[in-house]
Amino acid sequence: MSGKADPRPAGDGTTSRARLDRGRGALGPALELVHTGRAPTRAVLTAELGVTRATAGAVAAELEALGLIRVDARPGAAAGSQGRPSHRLEVDEEGPVVLAAQVHADGFRAALVGLGGRIVATTPSCEAVDADPAKVLGAAVDAGADLLRRTGRRCVGAGLAVPSAVTAPEGLALNPLHLAWPVGAPVREIFAERVRAAGVDGPAFAANDVNAAALAEHRHGAxxxxxxxxxxxxxxxxxxxxxxxxxxxxxxxxxxxxxxxxxxxxxxxxxxxxxxxxxxxxxxxxxxxxxxxxxxxxxxxxxxxxxxxxxxxxxxxxxxxxxxxxxxxxxxxxxxxxxxxxxxxxxxxxxxxxxxxxxxxxxxxxxxxxxxxxxxxxxxxxxxxxLDHNSLVGAAELAWQPVLDDPLAALSGR
Incomplete structure (x- = not known):
C-alpha cells in the first residue's frame, strides 16, 4: 500500500472493496502498531500509516474480522475534551494465542501468550532439566498443549527460548553450558517436531533467551x-x-x-x-x-x-x-x-x-x-x-512475527 492519501470520496461497495485492497498491505504495520500499544486510537493509526481515515477504518475492520483486534466505535470522551473521540483500538483478549516455552538451568515453563505480550495462561515451573533435549522440549510442549485444550484457544504458532546461542536459520544450540545438553543440539527442529506431534498449529521458532527477553522488552516493556x-x-x-x-x-x-x-x-x-x-x-x-x-x-x-x-x-x-x-x-x-x-x-x-x-x-x-x-x-x-517472564513473552514474539508480517496470509492461508 502506498502512503499517499486517497483523494476519492467514500462511495459504493466497489469503492469500499478497492480501498480495502489498497489497505491490505498496511494490515501488518497496523497490527504491529496496536500490538505494541503505539496506536491506541484510529486517529493515531491513520497518522502513523499515512493514509486516509476511511482507509485506516477499513484496515482496522479487517483486523477485527480476523479476530485480532477490537474497535470501540463509541468510546467515552475524556473530561473537558471537545469533538467526537476517535475509535479506540486494542488487541482482542479472546483472540488467538501462541505457545511459548522457556528452558533454563533450573527448569522450564510453558505459557500461552496473546497479542500485546499478554500471558493468557502459564504452567508452574518444572524444576528439573533432563540431559536429553528431546525429553525436556517434549514435556514443555505437552504442558503447553494441555493449556490449549483447557482454554480452548486457537493457536497460531510456537516459540522457544533457551540459555544458549542459537544459530540461524538452523536452530542449533551451540553452547548450552548449564543444561548438560550436547553442543549443537538441533533444538528448533526437535521443538518443531514435538509441536507437530502434539497437534499444535502454526510454525515453530527458537532463539536465545536473552535475545527473546530484549525483543519483548523493546516491544512491550522498559x-x-x-x-x-x-x-x-x-x-x-x-x-x-x-x-x-x-x-x-x-x-x-x-x-x-x-x-x-x-x-x-x-x-x-x-x-x-x-x-x-x-x-x-x-x-x-x-x-x-x-x-x-x-x-x-x-x-x-x-x-x-x-x-x-x-x-x-x-x-x-x-x-x-x-x-x-x-x-x-x-x-x-x-x-x-x-x-x-x-x-x-x-x-x-x-x-x-x-x-x-x-x-x-x-x-x-x-x-x-x-x-x-x-x-x-x-x-x-x-x-x-x-516484564515478568520476558523470555517467555519474547519466545511468543518469535511466533507472532509471521502474523505481524502478513495477518491475512498467516490466519487465512491466502
Missing part, C-alpha cells in the same frame, strides 16, 4: 521507544546480552551476536567454561554472588531466587554488602566496554542484575559513566527490565 537498546541479564546461570538496533533485533550473520558473557572483567578471576578466566559469565551471575558472599547454594529454589533473596533480606550484612558491590563493579566494567563499542541509547538489566540495579543504582551508573567514553558525555539511561 525498552519501548529505544532505537538502539542493549539488554544484559543473568538468567539462572551465566550472563547473556542482546542488542536491538534501529528497532530490529541484531543477531549477527548467523544468530550468534553479542555473547557478552565472555567479556573479561576480572583477569585473575574464576575459570570460565569458555576456557578463559574472569568472564562476566562467572563473575556476575547468581552463583558468583553466593560464592563471593560465602554462601553454599541450597536445595530449595533456583540459584537466581536464592541470590535475589540474599540481597533483599541480608544486604545489611557486611559480607553480603561487599559481595554485591563486587558484582556491581564487575557488571559496570562490562557494561562500560559495551557502551564504548555499541553506543546504545538505553540499557536494560534483567535477572539478578535488575536486583543489583534496584539495590544500588548510583554505584552501577557511576561505574559505567566513569569507565566509558560516551558515559562521560551525558550518561546512558540504565533501567530495570519491567
Amino acid at each position: 525498552g519501548r521507544g529505544a532505537r538502539d537498546l542493549l539488554c544484559v541479564a543473568t538468567g539462572h546461570r551465566g550472563v547473556g546480552g542482546a542488542l536491538v538496533l534501529d528497532g530490529r533485533l541484531h543477531t549477527g550473520s548467523s544468530g550468534l551476536a553479542l555473547e557478552v558473557g565472555h567479556l573479561t572483567v576480572n583477569p585473575e578471576g574464576r575459570p570460565c567454561h569458555c576456557g578463559s578466566r574472569g568472564c562476566l559469565d562467572v563473575e556476575a551471575d547468581p552463583l558468583a554472588l553466593l560464592t563471593t558472599a560465602g554462601r553454599e547454594p541450597g536445595p530449595e529454589g533456583s540459584l537466581l531466587q536464592q541470590a535475589n533473596e540474599l540481597i533483599r533480606e541480608e544486604y545489611a550484612d557486611p559480607v553480603v554488602h561487599t559481595a554485591a558491590e563486587a558484582l556491581i563493579d564487575r557488571l559496570g566494567l562490562g557494561l562500560a566496554g559495551l557502551v564504548n563499542i555499541l553506543n546504545p541509547d538505553r540499557i536494560i538489566l534483567g535477572g539478578l542484575h535488575r536486583t543489583l540495579l534496584d539495590t544500588d543504582p548510583d554505584r552501577l551508573r557511576a561505574v559505567v559513566a566513569d569507565r566509558s567514553l560516551w558515559g562521560r558525555s551525558g550518561g546512558v539511561p540504565i533501567l530495570a527490565c519491567s
Whole structure:
C-alpha cells in the first residue's frame, strides 16, 4: 500500500472493496502498531500509516474480522475534551494465542501468550532439566498443549527460548553450558517436531533467551521507544546480552551476536567454561554472588531466587554488602566496554542484575559513566527490565512475527 492519501470520496461497495485492497498491505504495520500499544486510537493509526481515515477504518475492520483486534466505535470522551473521540483500538483478549516455552538451568515453563505480550495462561515451573533435549522440549510442549485444550484457544504458532546461542536459520544450540545438553543440539527442529506431534498449529521458532527477553522488552516493556537498546541479564546461570538496533533485533550473520558473557572483567578471576578466566559469565551471575558472599547454594529454589533473596533480606550484612558491590563493579566494567563499542541509547538489566540495579543504582551508573567514553558525555539511561517472564513473552514474539508480517496470509492461508 502506498502512503499517499486517497483523494476519492467514500462511495459504493466497489469503492469500499478497492480501498480495502489498497489497505491490505498496511494490515501488518497496523497490527504491529496496536500490538505494541503505539496506536491506541484510529486517529493515531491513520497518522502513523499515512493514509486516509476511511482507509485506516477499513484496515482496522479487517483486523477485527480476523479476530485480532477490537474497535470501540463509541468510546467515552475524556473530561473537558471537545469533538467526537476517535475509535479506540486494542488487541482482542479472546483472540488467538501462541505457545511459548522457556528452558533454563533450573527448569522450564510453558505459557500461552496473546497479542500485546499478554500471558493468557502459564504452567508452574518444572524444576528439573533432563540431559536429553528431546525429553525436556517434549514435556514443555505437552504442558503447553494441555493449556490449549483447557482454554480452548486457537493457536497460531510456537516459540522457544533457551540459555544458549542459537544459530540461524538452523536452530542449533551451540553452547548450552548449564543444561548438560550436547553442543549443537538441533533444538528448533526437535521443538518443531514435538509441536507437530502434539497437534499444535502454526510454525515453530527458537532463539536465545536473552535475545527473546530484549525483543519483548523493546516491544512491550522498559525498552519501548529505544532505537538502539542493549539488554544484559543473568538468567539462572551465566550472563547473556542482546542488542536491538534501529528497532530490529541484531543477531549477527548467523544468530550468534553479542555473547557478552565472555567479556573479561576480572583477569585473575574464576575459570570460565569458555576456557578463559574472569568472564562476566562467572563473575556476575547468581552463583558468583553466593560464592563471593560465602554462601553454599541450597536445595530449595533456583540459584537466581536464592541470590535475589540474599540481597533483599541480608544486604545489611557486611559480607553480603561487599559481595554485591563486587558484582556491581564487575557488571559496570562490562557494561562500560559495551557502551564504548555499541553506543546504545538505553540499557536494560534483567535477572539478578535488575536486583543489583534496584539495590544500588548510583554505584552501577557511576561505574559505567566513569569507565566509558560516551558515559562521560551525558550518561546512558540504565533501567530495570519491567516484564515478568520476558523470555517467555519474547519466545511468543518469535511466533507472532509471521502474523505481524502478513495477518491475512498467516490466519487465512491466502
